[in-house]
Amino acid sequence: MVTPRALEHEFETQDLMINMGPQHPSTHGVFRMVLTIDGEVVRDVVPYVGYMHRGAEKLCETMDYRQGIGYMDRTEYLANFNAELSYVMAVEKLLDIDVPERAQWIRMILCELNRISSHFMFTGAFGTDVGVFGTAFTYSFIQREIVQDLFEEITGDRLMYAYFRPGGLAWEVTDNFVARVHEVLADMRQGVIDIDGLLTHNEIFVARTKGVGYISGQDAIDYGMSGPALRASGVDLDIRKAEPYLYYDQIDFDVPLGEHGDVYDRFVLRVEEIRQSIRIVEQCIERLQPGPIQPERMPRMLRTPPGEVYIRTEAPRGEYGIYLVSKGGNRPYRLKIRSACLSNLQALKHMTVGQYVADAVIVLGSIDIVLCEVDR
Amino acid sequence: MNYDLFGLELNVWVDALIRVLLIVGFMTVSVMGLIYIERKILARFQRRLGPTRTGPMGLLQSLADALKLIGKEDLRPKSADPWTFEFAPYVVFIPVFLGFVIVPFLFGWQVRVIELGLLYFVATSSVNIVGWVMAGWGSDNRYAMIGGMRAAAQGISYELPLVLALLAVAMIASSLNLQEIVSAQGRVPFVVWQPLAFFIFFVAALAEMNRPPFDIPIGESEVVGGPFVEYSGFRWSVFFLAEYAALFILSAIGAAVFLGGWAWPLGEELGRGWQLILMSAKTGMLIFLVFWVRASVPRLRIDQLMGYSWKVLLPLALAQVLVNGAVLVYDWPKQVLLVTGVMGLLALFWVTERAVRQPRTRPAMTIAQSEAAS
Numbered sequence: 001m002v003t004p005r006a007l008e009h010e011f012e013t014q015d016l017m018i019n020m021g022p023q024h025p026s027t028h029g030v031f032r033m034v035l036t037i038d039g040e041v042v043r044d045v046v047p048y049v050g051y052m053h054r055g056a057e058k059l060c061e062t063m064d065y066r067q068g069i070g071y072m073d074r075t076e077y078l079a080n081f082n083a084e085l086s087y088v089m090a091v092e093k094l095l096d097i098d099v100p101e102r103a104q105w106i107r108m109i110l111c112e113l114n115r116i117s118s119h120f121m122f123t124g125a126f127g128t129d130v131g132v133f134g135t136a137f138t139y140s141f142i143q144r145e146i147v148q149d150l151f152e153e154i155t156g157d158r159l160m161y162a163y164f165r166p167g168g169l170a171w172e173v174t175d176n177f178v179a180r181v182h183e184v185l186a187d188m189r190q191g192v193i194d195i196d197g198l199l200t201h202n203e204i205f206v207a208r209t210k211g212v213g214y215i216s217g218q219d220a221i222d223y224g225m226s227g228p229a230l231r232a233s234g235v236d237l238d239i240r241k242a243e244p245y246l247y248y249d250q251i252d253f254d255v256p257l258g259e260h261g262d263v264y265d266r267f268v269l270r271v272e273e274i275r276q277s278i279r280i281v282e283q284c285i286e287r288l289q290p291g292p293i294q295p296e297r298m299p300r301m302l303r304t305p306p307g308e309v310y311i312r313t314e315a316p317r318g319e320y321g322i323y324l325v326s327k328g329g330n331r332p333y334r335l336k337i338r339s340a341c342l343s344n345l346q347a348l349k350h351m352t353v354g355q356y357v358a359d360a361v362i363v364l365g366s367i368d369i370v371l372c373e374v375d376r
Numbered sequence: 377m378n379y380d381l382f383g384l385e386l387n388v389w390v391d392a393l394i395r396v397l398l399i400v401g402f403m404t405v406s407v408m409g410l411i412y413i414e415r416k417i418l419a420r421f422q423r424r425l426g427p428t429r430t431g432p433m434g435l436l437q438s439l440a441d442a443l444k445l446i447g448k449e450d451l452r453p454k455s456a457d458p459w460t461f462e463f464a465p466y467v468v469f470i471p472v473f474l475g476f477v478i479v480p481f482l483f484g485w486q487v488r489v490i491e492l493g494l495l496y497f498v499a500t501s502s503v504n505i506v507g508w509v510m511a512g513w514g515s516d517n518r519y520a521m522i523g524g525m526r527a528a529a530q531g532i533s534y535e536l537p538l539v540l541a542l543l544a545v546a547m548i549a550s551s552l553n554l555q556e557i558v559s560a561q562g563r564v565p566f567v568v569w570q571p572l573a574f575f576i577f578f579v580a581a582l583a584e585m586n587r588p589p590f591d592i593p594i595g596e597s598e599v600v601g602g603p604f605v606e607y608s609g610f611r612w613s614v615f616f617l618a619e620y621a622a623l624f625i626l627s628a629i630g631a632a633v634f635l636g637g638w639a640w641p642l643g644e645e646l647g648r649g650w651q652l653i654l655m656s657a658k659t660g661m662l663i664f665l666v667f668w669v670r671a672s673v674p675r676l677r678i679d680q681l682m683g684y685s686w687k688v689l690l691p692l693a694l695a696q697v698l699v700n701g702a703v704l705v706y707d708w709p710k711q712v713l714l715v716t717g718v719m720g721l722l723a724l725f726w727v728t729e730r731a732v733r734q735p736r737t738r739p740a741m742t743i744a745q746s747e748a749a750s
Binding site: 016017018024025026040127128129130131132133134135137138139142198199202203204205206207208356357358359361 | 418421422423424518519522588589591592595596597598599600670671672673674675676677678679680728729731732733
């Protein structure tokens with residue numbers, strides 16, 4: 001006779017552990033997570049980071065302030081200008097120098113264009129995660145390519161720009177800069193429409209992403225999340241509004257907020273941010289006046305007074321902070337990068353447990369991590 | 377019994393051998409063509425060019441790929457189950473190719489005219505699920521196993537709506553012989569009388585072929601190729617061949633059963649050339665539709681996939697069979713079929729739309745809850 005207890009024993013199933021990454025198509029780089037799954041449902045997630053660790057912070061301590069700029073590009077390779085901006089602003093604050101107006105406006109334009117290209121990268125990669133075979137990817141990448149062409153014309157490099165300098169910019173932008181920016185913006189507007197048509201209103205996409213990977217605003221704050229991933233949970237924190245830097249206080253733009261804190265909100269919010277960035281660039285371009293791009297007198301070698309400074313800016317993935325300690329001399333005593341991706345990644349377990357395996361992939365995609373920034 | 381092939385009087389075995397060689401030869405060539413066309417069409421959807429380098433307009437790309445695959449080493453993981461692993465590709469391949477026997481290309485042109493052709497097709501085509509599970513189980517890889525299990529669940533669930541949709545048409549045509557089904561359509565193809573059945577057939581066929589949005593077993597971004605993860609070289613290419621052969625066969629059968637095959641709209645007394653053009657245009661249209669869907673939709677999740685089959689497609693397919701039965705028994709006019717079919721289609725779209733717009737915030741299970749459950 002079969003007792004209920006024996007039956008229970010008979011139908012008991014064993015959890016399966018699968019190792020996702022570091023070589024997996026949807027971990028966006030060398031990220032590894034060990035999933036414990038019960039059938040198709042995720043019971044536990046253990047993320048492993050650090051495969052990409054190159055010691056960027058330590059390296060910056062061994063070289064002078066201008067040489068450190070290149071390393072910022074290498075930590076955040078999808079939003080290089082935003083990363084450079086935090087660094088040069090930290091150095092400027094230590095040195096206490098004023099940046100000419102034209103340089104600030106150009107910095108704003110480049111940072112917002114970089115945000116656009118970074119978010120397009122997200123829509124493409126996320127489309128692939130959800131399972132669109134390449135179409136979202138190519139449509140997004142064409143937009144990113146257009147922005148990168150502009151950056152290449154200005155800086156001479158496609159990925160590692162190293163264009164911002166403490167005090168201003170490395171050199172003047174190209175003569176046709178304004179016309180080129182207008183061209184790029186026209187393409188971006190079309191790109192947003194394309195992505196909306198392909199993904200945002202697609203029934204299967206909506207069914208896959210709505211209600212998945214939920215995190216409440218309070219939980220998001222507790223995990224130290226920032227950027228679009230935080231705002232999708234309804235927390236109104238955008239450093240461009242909260243602590244305006246550059247000339248963001250003179251510009252009229254909205255901060256989109258999500259209501260439900262799920263994957264769909266995080267996606268839609270980023271698409272909306274592309275629209276807002278287009279608005280910002282439009283206004284910046286109008287106010288761009290001829291003028292110097294470097295202060296009159298800049299020392300050949302930057303020597304900072306002793307002190308410490310923390311600068312945070314709103315990068316496409318969240319708060320990108322630089323903590324800089326100087327004990328005098330021409331190189332930092334300590335440099336700490338506050339990575340938005342690393343903090344956002346902490347919430348992965350919270351958002352994934354209890355969902356399906358396929359959802360684990362899109363939740364990870366919706367955080368929009370850059371492994372170079374996580375591991376530094 | 378007819379053993380005459382092209383009018384030749386042949387021994388049974390020679391005849392069979394020639395037919396088998398014809399099937400395999402034709403399918404291999406047409407699969408290579410299909411792969412080339414798919415790559416070109418997908419590239420156009422994605423603002424790319426597709427293959428351009430190998431041969432004129434990249435025409436030889438498929439051939440080059442095939443040669444490369446045959447030349448590759450046939451790897452088998454040390455821990456894999458040898459028999460299961462090595463036989464799985466053929467268990468997938470052979471049932472698919474068996475379906476080729478009853479594809480009605482032209483009038484009287486069929487590898488074999490079988491009185492119960494449609495039954496034969498649905499019976500053989502579903503065997504390949506066993507091969508998928510074998511591949512997933514035998515590889516001794518956890519991704520492959522998840523993929524194999526998904527394939528089994530999906531294949532079994534979508535077999536039912538597919539069979540019922542075909543059954544609905546067979547009822548109206550009063551035959552299971554595909555030649556007779558084509559002839560029975562006359563002036564109006566069955567897609568007009570059975571729009572709901574056609575839609576269900578198309579969706580279920582997509583799932584049977586593991587094509588997007590139902591490519592869950594091989595989901596590239598989740599299980600990295602599923603059951604095929606450990607396969608390489610020739611065995612992998614056999615899987616590939618089977619996938620595209622299934623695409624061709626299902627499209628051809630869809631064209632014959634729902635779109636009037638080689639007859640509609642030009643009538644039955646046509647030359648072979650016209651029949652060929654009609655049949656390939658209809659098959660090509662369905663294949664193009666499959667590629668189009670692949671280029672534009674994301675993948676469903678496994679629970680949504682199962683729910684769609686059991687809660688939406690299957691009840692509607694059953695309802696369609698019921699309506700057809702009533703029409704046959706009570707001799708109602710054919711227009712009833714059209715009206716109910718369109719109504720069923722609208723109901724299907726409404727249910728789908730409603731499923732998509734369901735309320736949102738389903739809070740994730742907390743970690744504590746999950747630990748309690750496991």
